[in-house]
Amino acid sequence: xxxxxxxxxxxxxxxxxxxxxxxxxxxxxxxxxxxxxxxxxxxxxxxxxxxxxxxxxxxxxxxxxxxxxxxxxxxxxxxxxxxxxxxxxxxxxxxxxxxxxxxxxxxxxxxxxxxxxxxxxxxxxxxxxxxxxxxxxxxxxxxxxxxxxxxxxxxxxxxxxxxxxxxxxxxxxxxxxxxxxxxxxxxxxxxxxxxxxxxxxxxxxxxxxxxxxxxxxxxxxxxxxxxxxxxxxxxxxxxxxxxxxxxxxxxxxxxxxxxxxxxxxxxxxxxxxxxxxxxx
Ligand SMILES: [Fe+2]
Numbered sequence: 001x002x003x004x005x006x007x008x009x010x011x012x013x014x015x016x017x018x019x020x021x022x023x024x025x026x027x028x029x030x031x032x033x034x035x036x037x038x039x040x041x042x043x044x045x046x047x048x049x050x051x052x053x054x055x056x057x058x059x060x061x062x063x064x065x066x067x068x069x070x071x072x073x074x075x076x077x078x079x080x081x082x083x084x085x086x087x088x089x090x091x092x093x094x095x096x097x098x099x100x101x102x103x104x105x106x107x108x109x110x111x112x113x114x115x116x117x118x119x120x121x122x123x124x125x126x127x128x129x130x131x132x133x134x135x136x137x138x139x140x141x142x143x144x145x146x147x148x149x150x151x152x153x154x155x156x157x158x159x160x161x162x163x164x165x166x167x168x169x170x171x172x173x174x175x176x177x178x179x180x181x182x183x184x185x186x187x188x189x190x191x192x193x194x195x196x197x198x199x200x201x202x203x204x205x206x207x208x209x210x211x212x213x214x215x216x217x218x219x220x221x222x223x224x225x226x227x228x229x230x231x232x233x234x235x236x237x238x239x240x241x242x243x244x245x246x247x248x249x250x251x252x253x254x255x256x257x258x259x260x261x262x263x264x265x266x267x268x269x270x271x272x273x274x275x276x277x278x279x280x
Contacts, residue, residue, distance in 0.1 A: 128176025
């Protein structure tokens with residue numbers, strides 16, 4: 001893997017609306033896990049094995065218990081199948097290094113630890129090298145339904161199972177390889193594409209519309225909300241997707257539905273060879 005330097009904001013700073021902001025023990029634990037992740041990343045090591053506490057395992061269990069019935073109703077077929085095949089547990093936080101090994105047997109994707117949010121170019125470029133960067137700390141136990149930042153629930157429940165599908169992997173590699181070569185305007189395009197697909201995408205399946213985006217699959221609030229009348233669910237339209245800014249903070253008001261991952265791959269290939277992208 002090429003040496004990538006991740007540019008993060010100071011991981012020890014938490015916004016006041018973070019549920020753990022006023023909990024010194026939580027902050028210390030989160031900072032410890034972030035430092036450990038940074039060390040392993042800088043030295044090209046696999047994700048460190050973490051001894052999760054009873055409280056952290058409880059948070060994981062509470063979130064998965066509440067997500068399971070929603071997944072039965074709203075998760076896409078790939079996600080449901082892969083979660084079982086990858087043996088993602090319900091009652092304790094899994095180890096990234098073990099999951100990485102199992103995931104690698106599907107289509108060669110691996111998981112690496114990262115200390116926090118990273119720049120889109122760096123994160124997306126990792127995908128092009130079959131690497132998904134994942135945080136290892138977990139959300140604050142007082143608010144299992146909410147995290148203002150990616151945590152291990154978001155990464156493992158939301159993102160990881162999808163990399164067991166060959167077309168989804170092809171899509172991720174396409175976006176990732178382009179990101180490595182992209183200028184800042186092109187990164188903005190790829191970032192929006194990523195947001196409305198891998199983070200918040202919906203897919204048409206024989207039984208109806210289902211979720212495949214990690215931001216939906218890892219959040220019981222977002223997942224229920226995605227199927228209400230408050231959300232516009234539109235057929236995927238590349239020009240609209242890449243021109244539509246998104247926000248992190250609110251529930252997503254607009255989602256795009258793809259017919260299949262293979263169809264989305266073809267759309268991405270067209271985008272990458274289009275003047276709209278090449279001349280950006
Ligand atoms: Fe994500």
